[in-house]
Amino acid sequence: MAELWNPLLERMPRDRLERRQIRKFREQAVYVYENVPVFRRKLDRAGIVPEEIDSFEDIRAVPTTTKDELRRAQETGADDSDGSSGRTERATETRSTPYGELLAVEPEAVREYHQTSGTSGTPLRQADSGRDWEWWSDCWATVLWSQGIRPDDRVFFPFSYNVFVAFWAAHYACERIGAEVVPGGNLSSAERVQLMDDLEATVFMTTPTYALRLGEVAEQEGIDPAATSIERIVCAGEPGASVPGTKAKLEERWGATVHDHAGATETGAWGYSCEGDSLGLHFNEAQFLIEVVDDDGDPVEPGETGTLIVTPLDRHAQPYLRFEQRDRVRLEEPSACDCGRTFRLADGGVLGRDDDFxxxxxxxxxxxxxxxxxxxxxxxxxxxxxxxxxxxxxxxxxxxxxxxxxxxxxxxxxxxxxxxxxxxxxxxxxxxxxxxxxxxxxxxxxxxxxxxxxxxx
Ligand SMILES: [Zn+2]
The missing domain is CATH 3.30.300.30 (ANL, C-terminal domain)
Incomplete structure (x- = not known):
């Protein structure tokens, strides 16, 4: 059985894992209540006393958080219902930051700025403290280690990272593991495949769309992708690496193992494929509370499809409770995979954004x-x-x-x-x-x- 990044957490018996999730959700709810006025008012209106949360049923009574709501709080400092009347002293103090009323820490504690891609509206700005950044790289190290990345790997990033968090976090996670990182931004696709080949990179990280494209470019450049030293491709950003046809096509073209990961700027790297026999993503249930719900907001049974609600359990600078991720997944029990993790799975990965259906x-x-x-x-x-x-x-x-x-x-x-x-x-x-x-x-x-x-x- 493969060595795990954190065997204690990744193989924790379900009953202990679930008790831990409830405790950490409660602690996070108390933290949010005390430090983010827009959420304090929301919890007050819903009659939630954070200290009293003691079951999954209690957690389901906590109102969900939408992206639009976050954008409004960031742009105006006002929440859904009571508008400017709810503005607090703290909100006024933090108006000079780009984060509006969503910042839970003093501005000087912010270490990293990132933002969402804005494909579905105005980008949301995301602040991370030093503690958050440690957490991000640990979550990503869990992903990469589970997929076989080790200190002797040379990992090529065929992107300019810009303000987007995923590749930055993965870059730092590689350093944490001890793998060598090659940042391949500001190059043409042809230059990238040439450099990967020259350096004998063993891994590259990409979207499935771009992995196919790079394979095509390699062939145009006279390089057989399957004959290169690439052993693993870590995919993100799109469902493809968990779609059997796409995964098989990529694996054949590159002569490499293709892995999948899912995450978001607002929540973190919450899902990853492993080296076991499942074609899907394990939820990182040590770091996230993952709910899969139907259209009425009720939890679905294993084997059923629903949309995700994600709570990062240790977010510090800009934390959220029950974020509506709007990804559609099919829930599966941990036993659907033979790797020994006790984390449930999204069978077949992310099936698509809710809006794509x-x-x-x-x-x-x-x-x-x-x-x-x-x-x-x-x-x-x-x-x-x-x-x-x-x-x-x-x-x-x-x-x-x-x-x-x-x-x-x-x-x-x-x-x-x-x-x-x-x-x-x-x-x-x-x-x-x-x-x-x-x-x-x-x-x-x-x-x-x-x-x-x-x-x-
Ligand atoms: Zn597994």
């Missing part, structure tokens, strides 16, 4: 199900788009898959894709296959669903 002709369309079909077909290239239009002559919505054919026999490929998509998604697709290289190649994450329906919500 849309109903087409009464059927819920899963973007990762489409991805799996496309990536499993040998005669279809890596890139694709899903376009949804409304109202054909039968008054039905029309969903079109656009990709690229790698074969002359386009008609057979089209028929096969239509059949497999019908089986996987329960929907009839129109298939448009262009010539190879026709679609744009994204450099980081891909936005592959284009919903053109006027009344789409």
């Amino acid at each position: 849309t109903t087409v002709n009464g059927v819920l369309l899963s973007p990762t199900a489409v991805e799996d079909v496309v990536r499993q077909h040998d005669d279809v290239a890596d890139e694709y788009k899903i376009v949804i239009d409304e109202h054909d002559e039968k008054e039905s919505d029309v969903v079109t898959l656009i990709s690229e054919a790698k074969t002359q026999d386009v008609e057979t490929t089209r028929t096969e894709l239509r059949h497999r998509l019908k089986q996987a998604c329960g929907l009839s697709f129109r298939i448009t296959l262009r010539e190879q290289g026709a679609l744009e190649r994204p450099e980081l994450k891909a936005d592959r669903v284009v919903d053109q329906r006027v009344n789409h919500v």
Whole structure:
């Protein structure tokens, strides 16, 4: 059995682990109540006495936190209901920081500035103290160690990290493990694959989209990716590394093991794949309270799908309780994996953002199900788009898959894709296959669903 980063926590018996979660949630709730006025007012309105939280049922009574609510508190210092009347002395004192009313510490305690990508609205600014930064790198070290990264690895980061936290935290986690780090920002894709090859890097970290792209670029440069020294690829930012078709394609192209991770600027690195036999992500239940809930906010049973509510249990400078992560996952018991961890799993990883799931002709369309079909077909290239239009002559919505054919026999490929998509998604697709290289190649994450329906919500 593989050595663990923190065997005590990662193999803690469930009853002890759950008692620890309740205790740490209570401590975090007390801390938030005492130090973040916007949340104190919210807890008061809900009638929550933080010191009295003593069960998961008590925790479920604590109101959830949304991203919009955080943005408002950061921009104006006002919360949802009582507007400017709730402004406190402390909020006035901290207005000179970029963090508005969300800062729980004195401004001088902030060590790191990061922000969300802003793909779904105004970016949220995130403050981290020195203690937070230690925590971030420990969470990421848990991810990387679980995936086999060791001090003798040379880890290549093919990105400029900018203000985004994930690669910074992973960089520091590599240092913590003792692995060598190569920051490969400000280079072209061709220069990156050349440098990885020259340096004999053993690991690189990326989005699945960019891992496929780098493989394509390597081949154009006359480098066989499978013949390079890359042994592991750590993916983040998109579901692909837990989608069987994409994972298999990446592993074959690079001759490497592909791992997945999930996290967010607001919450931290909460999920990771291991070297066990599961195709999914363990929740890091030592550092996070993870709830998977249905549309009514009730917990789902193992085997069922729901959305995530995440509470980081040790966040210091800008802490949140019960953050609505809006990622959709299928919950599984720890026994679904043979690695010995007692952490539950997201079976199949993150299935998509809640916003990515849309109903087409009464059927819920899963973007990762489409991805799996496309990536499993040998005669279809890596890139694709899903376009949804409304109202054909039968008054039905029309969903079109656009990709690229790698074969002359386009008609057979089209028929096969239509059949497999019908089986996987329960929907009839129109298939448009262009010539190879026709679609744009994204450099980081891909936005592959284009919903053109006027009344789409
Ligand atoms: Zn495992």
